[in-house]
Amino acid sequence: MNVSKEELLHIAKLANLNLKEEEVDNYLANLQDILNFAEVVNNAPVEGLGETIAANNNCNVFRKDEVVDFEDKEALLDNAPEQERNMFKIPKVIQ
Amino acid sequence: MEIIDLTVHELQEKLKSKEITVEEVTKAYADRIKEKEGDVQAFVTTLEDEAVEQAKSIQKDIEDGKITGDFAGIPIGIKDNMCTKGVKTTCSSKMLENFVAPYDATVVEKLNDEHLIDLGKLNMDEFAMGASTEYSAFKKTRNPWNLNTVPGGSSGGSAAAVAAGMVPWALGSDTGGSIRQPASFCGVVGLKPTYGLVSRFGLVAFASSLDQIGPITKDVTDSAMLLNLIAGHDEKDTTSENIPKKDYTKALKGDVKGLKIGIPKQYYGEGINEEVKAKLQEAIETYKKLGATVEEFSLDIADYALATYYIIACAEASSNLGRFDGIRYGYRTKNYESLKDIYKNSRSEGFGPEVKRRIILGTYVLSSGYYDAYYKKAQQVRTLVKKEFDEAFKKYDVLLTPTSPTVAFEVGTKSSNPLEMYLADICTVPVNIAGLPGISVPCGVNSKGMPIGMQLIGNRFEEEKILNAAYTFEQEIKFRENYKPEFKK
Numbered sequence: 001m002n003v004s005k006e007e008l009l010h011i012a013k014l015a016n017l018n019l020k021e022e023e024v025d026n027y028l029a030n031l032q033d034i035l036n037f038a039e040v041v042n043n044a045p046v047e048g049l050g051e052t053i054a055a056n057n058n059c060n061v062f063r064k065d066e067v068v069d070f071e072d073k074e075a076l077l078d079n080a081p082e083q084e085r086n087m088f089k090i091p092k093v094i095q
Numbered sequence: 096m097e098i099i100d101l102t103v104h105e106l107q108e109k110l111k112s113k114e115i116t117v118e119e120v121t122k123a124y125a126d127r128i129k130e131k132e133g134d135v136q137a138f139v140t141t142l143e144d145e146a147v148e149q150a151k152s153i154q155k156d157i158e159d160g161k162i163t164g165d166f167a168g169i170p171i172g173i174k175d176n177m178c179t180k181g182v183k184t185t186c187s188s189k190m191l192e193n194f195v196a197p198y199d200a201t202v203v204e205k206l207n208d209e210h211l212i213d214l215g216k217l218n219m220d221e222f223a224m225g226a227s228t229e230y231s232a233f234k235k236t237r238n239p240w241n242l243n244t245v246p247g248g249s250s251g252g253s254a255a256a257v258a259a260g261m262v263p264w265a266l267g268s269d270t271g272g273s274i275r276q277p278a279s280f281c282g283v284v285g286l287k288p289t290y291g292l293v294s295r296f297g298l299v300a301f302a303s304s305l306d307q308i309g310p311i312t313k314d315v316t317d318s319a320m321l322l323n324l325i326a327g328h329d330e331k332d333t334t335s336e337n338i339p340k341k342d343y344t345k346a347l348k349g350d351v352k353g354l355k356i357g358i359p360k361q362y363y364g365e366g367i368n369e370e371v372k373a374k375l376q377e378a379i380e381t382y383k384k385l386g387a388t389v390e391e392f393s394l395d396i397a398d399y400a401l402a403t404y405y406i407i408a409c410a411e412a413s414s415n416l417g418r419f420d421g422i423r424y425g426y427r428t429k430n431y432e433s434l435k436d437i438y439k440n441s442r443s444e445g446f447g448p449e450v451k452r453r454i455i456l457g458t459y460v461l462s463s464g465y466y467d468a469y470y471k472k473a474q475q476v477r478t479l480v481k482k483e484f485d486e487a488f489k490k491y492d493v494l495l496t497p498t499s500p501t502v503a504f505e506v507g508t509k510s511s512n513p514l515e516m517y518l519a520d521i522c523t524v525p526v527n528i529a530g531l532p533g534i535s536v537p538c539g540v541n542s543k544g545m546p547i548g549m550q551l552i553g554n555r556f557e558e559e560k561i562l563n564a565a566y567t568f569e570q571e572i573k574f575r576e577n578y579k580p581e582f583k584k
Binding site: 001003008011012014015016017018019023027030031033034035037038039040041042043044045046049050051052053054055056061063070072075076078079080081082088090091093 | 194195197198333398417421425432434437443473474476477527529
């Protein structure tokens with residue numbers, strides 16, 4: 001499968017990444033190489049096989065929905081690049 | 096023998112007989128870190144001064160009878176993707192350069208409960224993506240056997256530190272070989288447990304259906320002991336299995352008579368270095384001599400496994416790494432006006448090139464139009480891989496392969512060619528895809544004196560079988576007695 005520059009830029013946009021002009025060619029070549037290599041999965045005899053999403057067979061692991069107080073709230077906020085009055089601060093969203 | 100040459104079980108004996116003290120042990124390691132870190136570059140954060148203080152207090156508590164236990168005062172190193180309360184957890188990424196976890200990972204909590212001493216956080220490929228530790232944003236760790244070569248990755252700091260005697264043992268994490276391959280490159284023992292045996296709570300997620308934490312140690316006995324400490328169900332990780340606790344050291348019987356070993360022939364063919372193949376052949380002969388039955392068979396998924404792994408791992412990574420947005424924690428760009436600018440610029444400036452490459456690949460295989468051709472297909476191949484292994488384990492107790500197709504390569508030789516770097520994982524990824532346990536044990540050195548590792552693969556939750564097979568082999572070839580890293584420059 002051939003990947004176009006436009007496609008790469010679209011994918012980067014979906015992933016919230018900006019690619020610099022000099023990065024584009026490099027990523028395009030890498031992506032093309034890796035995808036060509038990955039094509040081999042289409043030769044695998046998988047007719048009729050289901051999809052495995054995890055290594056173990058657990059599904060729907062339930063627990064009671066109980067509130068557990070996290071004591072060190074300050075430490076949580078201290079990792080934020082910007083905070084104010086116990087909240088994460090971001091630029092104005094609604095104009 | 097010097098303190099830093101001892102295994103943990105040897106340290107325990109000497110501590111028990113009061114031949115040495117907890118303080119002396121930690122001091123010896125702290126000094127060794129000071130001596131060797133300049134050459135090896137294994138740590139992102141060293142805690143040697145804090146560790147010596149902690150050792151003093153633990154020594155006093157032991158003397159006062161306040162704490163007991165076989166592991167009180169034993170030092171350890173932790174890969175820098177496991178959360179340690181109050182100490183930076185960077186994932187070797189600019190994105191988390193100043194991140195201080197507000198809580199401990201479950202594995203770290205378990206170590207703290209036993210009063211182990213943290214010597215520091217160990218270097219890795221950024222977000223565990225890589226096979227050489229060259230993709231760390233901070234430093235390139237060197238292989239103690241030859242400082243011009245890589246230690247492997249992504250747990251390269253952990254493996255190099257154990258090999259260099261800078262920590263007695265360490266925790267690593269393994270998504271596609273990241274414990275086993277660096278263990279192989281550095282001549283130490285690395286165990287990736289069955290998926291679900293060890294809690295992933297507090298491990299920064301790379302590919303959640305593949306990630307597993309495990310021990311990197313000097314020998315197999317230490318590996319079993321560290322697995323004892325970290326295994327167990329955790330309600331904070333719904334994928335951790337609720338199964339009875341075992342004492343894995345009890346499995347180390349030193350006897351493999353009647354053990355059925357399968358040799359998947361695909362991992363002895365093209366692409367595997369001749370010297371590696373020859374050492375593996377010797378290992379097979381050793382097992383035969385020890386009374387095991389060895390048989391070659393065909394594991395038909397070998398051709399597809401690596402591609403399947405990279406599709407699944409990158410898809411999961413692209414989703415997991417979506418959380419890094421410059422808002423709640425992590426790097427925030429200085430260059431923004433809108434909220435969208437914060438997301439995009441923080442991620443573009445905070446992630447390194449390999450991480451971005453994998454996010455792009457993962458986003459691509461999950462995107463509309465390509466999902467069926469890549470991601471869905473890979474999930475089906477995953478079913479096939481599990482089926483093939485199930486069949487193999489009907490016939491064999493353990494499978495034996497090389498851990499890596501080569502010995503440690505020179506720094507800078509693969510870092511610019513991503514696909515070539517991915518091939519370093521060819522022998523290890525099928526184990527993660529199927530959620531199996533795998534252990535890498537040194538089986539000799541090549542003509543240049545570089546360690547060669549072999550991988551034993553077991554069925555789910557059959558760690559005992561691979562540990563015993565590894566232990567029995569280790570007792571026979573006595574790798575640690577015969578070879579030592581020389582810090583060649």
